[in-house]
Amino acid sequence: MSEKVxxxxxxxxxxxxxxxxxxxxxxxxxxxxxxQTGTHIGCEHGVCGACTxxxxxxxxxxxxxxxxxxxxxxxxxxxxxADGDKLHPLQQAFIxxxxxxxxxxxxxxxxxxxxxxKREPDISDDDLLDVLASNLCRxxxxxxxxKAVRAAAAELRAQ
Amino acid sequence: MGVIGRSxxxxxxxxxxxxxxxxxxxxxxxxxxxxxxxxxxxxxGRIVSIDRAAALALPGVVAVWTxxxxxDVPPIDFRLTRIEGLEPYRQHxxxxxxxxxVGEPVAAVFAEDPYIAEDAADLVTVxxxxxxxxxxxxxxxxxxxxxxxxxxxxxxxxxxxxDAAFRAAHAIVELDLAVGRHSGVxxxxxxAIGRYDAARxxxxxxxxxxxxxxxxxxxxxxxxxxxxxxxxxxxxxGGGFGIxxxxxxxxxxxxxxxxxxxxxxxxxxxxxxxxxxxxxxxxQSHRVRAAVDAEGRILAIDDxxxxxxxxxxxxxxxTVPDLAAAMLPGPYRVPSYRALxxxxxxxxxxxxxxxxxxxxxxxxxxxxxxxxxAARIGISPVEARRRNLIxxxxxxxxxxxxxxxxxxxxxxxxYARLLDTALAAAGWDALQATLRKRRAAGELVxxxxxxxxxxxxxxxxxxxxxxxxxxxxxxxxxxxxxxGQGVETVVAQICAETLGVDYTRVRVVxxxxxxxxxxxxxxxxxxxxxxxxxxxxxxxxxxxxxxxMAAALLQADxxxxxxxxxxxxxxxxxxxxxxxxxxxxxxxxxxxRTRGERxxxxxxxxxxxxxxxxxxxxxxxxxxxxxxxxxxxxxxRYLVAYDIGRAVNPMLIEGQITGGCAxxxxxxxxxxxxxxxxxxxxxxxFADYLMPTARETPPIEVIITEDAPSPLNPxxxxxxxEGGINAVGAAIATAIDDAIGLPGAVTRLxxxxxxxxxxxxxxxxx
Numbered sequence: 027m028s029e030k031v032x033x034x035x036x037x038x039x040x041x042x043x044x045x046x047x048x049x050x051x052x053x054x055x056x057x058x059x060x061x062q063t064g065t066h067i068g069c070e071h072g073v074c075g076a077c078t079x080x081x082x083x084x085x086x087x088x089x090x091x092x093x094x095x096x097x098x099x100x101x102x103x104x105x106x107x108a109d110g111d112k113l114h115p116l117q118q119a120f121i122x123x124x125x126x127x128x129x130x131x132x133x134x135x136x137x138x139x140x141x142x143x144k145r146e147p148d149i150s151d152d153d154l155l156d157v158l159a160s161n162l163c164r165x166x167x168x169x170x171x172x173k174a175v176r177a178a179a180a181e182l183r184a185q
Numbered sequence: 186m187g188v189i190g191r192s193x194x195x196x197x198x199x200x201x202x203x204x205x206x207x208x209x210x211x212x213x214x215x216x217x218x219x220x221x222x223x224x225x226x227x228x229x230g231r232i233v234s235i236d237r238a239a240a241l242a243l244p245g246v247v248a249v250w251t252x253x254x255x256x257d258v259p260p261i262d263f264r265l266t267r268i269e270g271l272e273p274y275r276q277h278x279x280x281x282x283x284x285x286x287v288g289e290p291v292a293a294v295f296a297e298d299p300y301i302a303e304d305a306a307d308l309v310t311v312x313x314x315x316x317x318x319x320x321x322x323x324x325x326x327x328x329x330x331x332x333x334x335x336x337x338x339x340x341x342x343x344x345x346x347x348d349a350a351f352r353a354a355h356a357i358v359e360l361d362l363a364v365g366r367h368s369g370v371x372x373x374x375x376x377a378i379g380r381y382d383a384a385r386x387x388x389x390x391x392x393x394x395x396x397x398x399x400x401x402x403x404x405x406x407x408x409x410x411x412x413x414x415x416x417x418x419x420x421x422x423g424g425g426f427g428i429x430x431x432x433x434x435x436x437x438x439x440x441x442x443x444x445x446x447x448x449x450x451x452x453x454x455x456x457x458x459x460x461x462x463x464x465x466x467x468x469q470s471h472r473v474r475a476a477v478d479a480e481g482r483i484l485a486i487d488d489x490x491x492x493x494x495x496x497x498x499x500x501x502x503x504t505v506p507d508l509a510a511a512m513l514p515g516p517y518r519v520p521s522y523r524a525l526x527x528x529x530x531x532x533x534x535x536x537x538x539x540x541x542x543x544x545x546x547x548x549x550x551x552x553x554x555x556x557x558x559a560a561r562i563g564i565s566p567v568e569a570r571r572r573n574l575i576x577x578x579x580x581x582x583x584x585x586x587x588x589x590x591x592x593x594x595x596x597x598x599x600y601a602r603l604l605d606t607a608l609a610a611a612g613w614d615a616l617q618a619t620l621r622k623r624r625a626a627g628e629l630v631x632x633x634x635x636x637x638x639x640x641x642x643x644x645x646x647x648x649x650x651x652x653x654x655x656x657x658x659x660x661x662x663x664x665x666x667x668x669g670q671g672v673e674t675v676v677a678q679i680c681a682e683t684l685g686v687d688y689t690r691v692r693v694v695x696x697x698x699x700x701x702x703x704x705x706x707x708x709x710x711x712x713x714x715x716x717x718x719x720x721x722x723x724x725x726x727x728x729x730x731x732x733x734m735a736a737a738l739l740q741a742d743x744x745x746x747x748x749x750x751x752x753x754x755x756x757x758x759x760x761x762x763x764x765x766x767x768x769x770x771x772x773x774x775x776x777x778r779t780r781g782e783r784x785x786x787x788x789x790x791x792x793x794x795x796x797x798x799x800x801x802x803x804x805x806x807x808x809x810x811x812x813x814x815x816x817x818x819x820x821x822r823y824l825v826a827y828d829i830g831r832a833v834n835p836m837l838i839e840g841q842i843t844g845g846c847a848x849x850x851x852x853x854x855x856x857x858x859x860x861x862x863x864x865x866x867x868x869x870x871f872a873d874y875l876m877p878t879a880r881e882t883p884p885i886e887v888i889i890t891e892d893a894p895s896p897l898n899p900x901x902x903x904x905x906x907e908g909g910i911n912a913v914g915a916a917i918a919t920a921i922d923d924a925i926g927l928p929g930a931v932t933r934l935x936x937x938x939x940x941x942x943x944x945x946x947x948x949x950x951x
Binding site for chain 1: 194195197198199201202203204205206208210211213300369370371372373374421422423424425426455456668669670671836837839840843844845846847848870871872876878879880882884885909
């Protein structure tokens with residue numbers, strides 16, 4: 027084991043000063059040290075994407091990154107997606123299109139889509155399918171997730 | 186129009202899309218310890234020694250347990266389908282003298298931090314003397330322990346004179362078929378937190394799912410406590426699919442540790458552990474024969490199968506092979522029938538149920554048989570099925586078999602009509618013409634159907650307590666559970682329509698043993714049927730109480746009053762005097778002077794009892810394209826027609842079917858727990874265990890019909906959980922056959938690229 031280090035994680039605009047081992051993953055630090063449990067851990071080897079968050083605006087698998095690597099960088103998690111009580115268009119679309127059942131993979135899909143739509147608001151349906159194929163869902167069969175993200179993309183373009 | 190039958194948005198969603206869910210890992214208690222399980226690296230062997238000194242020396246480690254520490258804890262018992270002879274094969278919470286599969290819990294480490302617990306687990310040395318490994322369920326039996334064979338018992342289901350039917354047959358078709366080992370694999374791994382509150386002398390387990398009440402009773406029994414001093418709490422559950430929520434060794438270990446170590450103990454499974462340790466399912470091989478007449482009508486079916494149970498018999502006991510044997514006849518008339526199932530222990534992860542247990546397997550077998558009959562008689566696969574379907578006029582149809590201890594009576598159905606509906610929706614004849622043209626142009630493309638009968642609404646009981654509170658909010662407390670399928674919304678809809686309130690005013694409490702004493706949980710597509718009807722019964726009572734009180738307050742005749750939008754008013758009148766349900770609840774408060782002799786509280790219990798299941802049914806239709814170069818299969822089109830009896834929320838039913846279907850595609854083409862010849866599991870990450878992504882999952886067309894409401898409950902409800910997955914293996918197999926022009930080619934699932942290329946190569950050689 028190694029000495030703990032002091033770092034600051036900036037999650038959804040708020041600073042969290044934490045003391046952690048350098049080997050601690052970003053996912054564990056976000057959840058257990060910063061108390062933001064909306065980011066879920068589904069496989070811990072970077073395949074399922076349930077732990078997807080945005081670091082510097084880009085989707086990242088928080089289980090494959092050490093917390094120390096994210097120090098000082100802006101981190102966005104599902105808790106920061108809504109504007110107060112007003113849901114983000116993606117969140118609203120997931121509800122309207124029944125894009126979730128158990129909801130465990132949902133934060134990962136929301137953050138994946140949020141990151142991609144920010145960078146590529148006009149992404150084609152086929153490219154979007156490729157992006158969404160990088161996360162796993164075991165309940166929905168994906169169709170409603172795809173519908174929800176397409177609907178939210180249209181809504182965001184219109185805004 | 187009422188709220189039953191409408192695709193209203195779910196009540197569950199808001200916390201889940203905002204990151205405010207409470208899954209097992211999201212819960213923590215002050216001063217908690219973390220458990221890490223040391224698992225066997227050997228498929229079969231005698232435990233020679235376990236050295237825990239190095240682990241105990243690590244700072245932060247509080248305890249390390251082996252079997253000696255838990256020798257007083259009995260093995261985990263059976264929840265369903267207990268049959269004689271299986272008891273000696275139950276699993277202890279830690280391995281005793283032998284290890285029998287890679288992943289078996291051997292020791293448990295308790296530490297201040299999960300990282301330390303994992304470090305310490307690596308320092309526990311387990312010395313094992315290897316024993317012969319048995320991996321094939323249909324191989325000669327071996328020794329489970331001295332004097333005990335790896336075949337505990339047989340499942341037999343039989344009626345009619347099978348041998349006579351085969352002697353008189355015009356033709357006999359015979360197939361060897363196999364379904365691969367795969368499982369539910371929810372996205373949330375398992376997790377449990379044990380907590381002992383000495384002040385109240387109550388043991389709590391958080392992270393419960395599926396069957397909290399049964400698990401409460403078992404934990405109490407195993408740990409020598411009164412059930413009233415043990416409580417289980419279900420938070421959000423990240424998918425169930427049959428495997429999650431059964432009582433596993435880890436659940437008992439955290440509870441025992443919380444009692445002994447006097448600190449909360451948290452255990453969160455990692456994915457590798459999940460793939461090694463949570464229930465596997467499905468693996469069976471069948472030798473099936475059918476006797477048919479000259480028109481292709483079935484005279485008898487004779488099936489012998491080998492069920493690969495893995496290393497121990499867990500909570501489901503004989504459930505999966507029992508269902509496979511009993512449900513195999515499906516929607517067809519089978520005058521004589523015999524199934525003989527061998528329950529076999531192997532050195533692999535123990536098995537349990539996975540969504541449509543025994544039916545995914547037996548539907549594959551039966552529908553392969555129907556295709557073979559069609560080929561043999563020289564009629565189309567659709568025609569072969571049509572000639573054998575049980576007619577609508579024959580309902581209710583008694584099948585002289587039982588399963589889960591319940592006599593099978595197909596309660597209602599018009600199977601031929603649903604087949605017509607599905608074929609019409611697919612444009613079947615035009616589709617056949619298009620596919621012929623494409624095949625003539627060199628494409629390997631084909632279509633197939635799979636028919637099935639599901640079962641749902643398993644009893645014998647479910648109960649709810651329904652209360653209207655003073656503010657007008659309605660609370661329904663049920664002993665059922667939620668594994669993410671939308672229980673709260675569906676129960677709220679049934680409550681809302683019956684009582685006359687908005688469904689968003691209904692709070693549904695589930696999975697809490699401290700709120701209701703009895704409950705059977707969420708499995709066997711039972712919740713909408715059982716809790717739904719219990720809710721309706723309770724709502725009828727509460728409504729009558731409300732109207733009775735309101736009649737006194739409004740000086741009206743109760744017969745003239747009704748409840749709409751949460752208010753009691755004169756039937757059919759939009760204006761005039763009215764009183765809100767919340768106000769009536771206040772009038773019924775214990776201290777109320779207006780209450781009179783009425784019982785206090787605007788509340789009632791509803792109990793629904795049934796001694797039969799009901800039987801929804803469906804048709805799957807697949808169009809598949811095969812790439813001869815890679816052996817890959819693309820599903821171009823997939824259609825499911827499903828008769829639900831009565832749809833409470835069509836959007837949620839479609840969701841169940843689509844999700845089940847995607848899982849079925851996984852089992853048909855990708856997912857398999859493969860082992861090497863030493864019993865080493867080769868699929869222990871999501872890079873090896875391949876679940877379908879958005880790319881592999883086709884758009885799924887869902888047709889929900891209400892042709893055959895169940896006569897067994899007043900709303901006509903049947904379950905929706907398992908029809909989406911049931912016939913996927915069957916339909917894809919026949920579509921692949923059709924695509925490659927080799928009837929009966931697919932005999933084994935999953936149809937991986939390697940297996941498909943081998944089929945094509947064999948065909949070329951012939």
